[in-house]
Amino acid sequence: MTPQRRVIVAEIMRTQGHISPTALARKVQGEMPGVNASTIYRTLSLLEEAGVLAHAHLEGGAEYHRAEDAGHVHLSCSRCGTEDDLSLDEAAALQHLIEQHHGFQPDLTHFAISGLCAECQRDLAAG
Numbered sequence: 001m002t003p004q005r006r007v008i009v010a011e012i013m014r015t016q017g018h019i020s021p022t023a024l025a026r027k028v029q030g031e032m033p034g035v036n037a038s039t040i041y042r043t044l045s046l047l048e049e050a051g052v053l054a055h056a057h058l059e060g061g062a063e064y065h066r067a068e069d070a071g072h073v074h075l076s077c078s079r080c081g082t083e084d085d086l087s088l089d090e091a092a093a094l095q096h097l098i099e100q101h102h103g104f105q106p107d108l109t110h111f112a113i114s115g116l117c118a119e120c121q122r123d124l125a126a127g
């Protein structure tokens with residue numbers, strides 16, 4: 001493993017929750033200037049192939065989280081961008097409902113459910 005790659009991996013492992021490739025690039029380049037963004041993207045896909053990371057599509061684009069933490073449904077506010085999580089247990093009723101429909105097996109973890117957070121609803125209601 002090159003020193004560059006080691007810095008990238010260390011930064012990912014320090015991250016709680018999600019990190020976007022651009023946010024990761026910013027952090028890594030802050031720590032080790034001169035690291036190529038393409039090296040960072042390549043490292044992300046290698047880690048994903050190795051099963052360490054998984055990506056999910058959120059409101060702002062694809063983000064990565066540790067594969068072991070990936071078992072949740074993402075709720076993404078289309079107005080303010082706030083992210084919230086729903087556990088797969090909480091989403092079990094929806095999962096079963098979809099499975100009953102032509103036996104379709106959904107992967108609820110891959111794409112975020114877009115909508116409005118409680119705060120934005122309050123804002124909109126207040127005008």
Ligand SMILES: [Zn+2]
Pocket residue numbers: 055056057110
């Ligand atoms: Zn995807």
Ligand SMILES: [Zn+2]
Pocket residue numbers: 018056065069070072074
């Ligand atoms: Zn996630």
Ligand SMILES: [Zn+2]
Pocket residue numbers: 077078079080081082116117118119120121
């Ligand atoms: Zn919102």
